[in-house]
Amino acid sequence: MRGRWDVSRQLAVRPGLPLPLEVDYDQFSEDVPANRILHTAIRALRSVNLSRGVELIRTELEMNFFETGLVPRGMPLPTVVITRLNEHLGPALMLARLILEAVSWTHREGVRRGGTFLLNMATVFESFVAERLRALLEPKGLRVTPQDRRWWLDTERVVALRPDVVVEAGVPTSVADTKYKVLNDGNGGPPSGDVYQMVAYALALDVRTAHLIYVSGDVVSQIIRIPSARVDVHVHAVSLAGGIDDLEAEMARLARAIAPPA
Numbered sequence: 001m002r003g004r005w006d007v008s009r010q011l012a013v014r015p016g017l018p019l020p021l022e023v024d025y026d027q028f029s030e031d032v033p034a035n036r037i038l039h040t041a042i043r044a045l046r047s048v049n050l051s052r053g054v055e056l057i058r059t060e061l062e063m064n065f066f067e068t069g070l071v072p073r074g075m076p077l078p079t080v081v082i083t084r085l086n087e088h089l090g091p092a093l094m095l096a097r098l099i100l101e102a103v104s105w106t107h108r109e110g111v112r113r114g115g116t117f118l119l120n121m122a123t124v125f126e127s128f129v130a131e132r133l134r135a136l137l138e139p140k141g142l143r144v145t146p147q148d149r150r151w152w153l154d155t156e157r158v159v160a161l162r163p164d165v166v167v168e169a170g171v172p173t174s175v176a177d178t179k180y181k182v183l184n185d186g187n188g189g190p191p192s193g194d195v196y197q198m199v200a201y202a203l204a205l206d207v208r209t210a211h212l213i214y215v216s217g218d219v220v221s222q223i224i225r226i227p228s229a230r231v232d233v234h235v236h237a238v239s240l241a242g243g244i245d246d247l248e249a250e251m252a253r254l255a256r257a258i259a260p261p262a
Helices: 007-013 033-047 052-064 087-102 121-140 192-205 244-258
Strands: 106-109 112-115 143-146 165-169 171-179 209-215 222-226 231-238
Touching: 033 052, 033 087, 121 143, 121 165, 121 171, 121 244, 171 192, 192 209, 192 222, 192 231, 209 244, 231 244
Parallel strands: 171 209, 209 231
Antiparallel strands: 106 112, 143 165, 165 171, 222 231
């Protein structure tokens, strides 16, 4: 027997008869949400000027999804729950969503068609800083939590907080927030609203140091002391100039500043 014997249906439809059996079969189809997302992303790359070798790979992949449908243009991407059975598709689905978000704007002039690739640099900078701090501080026994949603400013839990980075050694030791933005005042200091935000984070987490992390250019590295709150806000200007080694040196310097004293 192939499939699953449906005992309840057998008793209802054929009471007392052993044959034929009422059997259910799983219907396997390639046209599932995960494959539709992947197919749509592969097809969207038609608008991007790829190298010959990459375009050959893209074309071959598109042929493999011949029996899979597409996500209609303008419709939200379907939700795909990652399980043990499809976890191997996780990285590909992340890349597919990034591709579909990035190439959603196109431009055509004359006989040439250009595809854009857009990135939210604030999100990229925030994620990069958090991951590098995690890699540098966790070997020292510290826990680094990005986008930490556990904190509230008030006892009634009305005002929710979500720091970009929380560093803990059993208990919180410091909190940090990244800011990828252009400042126009020209005085080298952070906006007052950013400082107020960090003081609120520090008070909620009961720590004495908070860190504001900017891209260098508009802000000067400094320490802003707030004696009434007993909080020091450390302002960091991270340079993105230079190569990978230079950027890694910047992250190492930042990690040393954020780590609690030994």
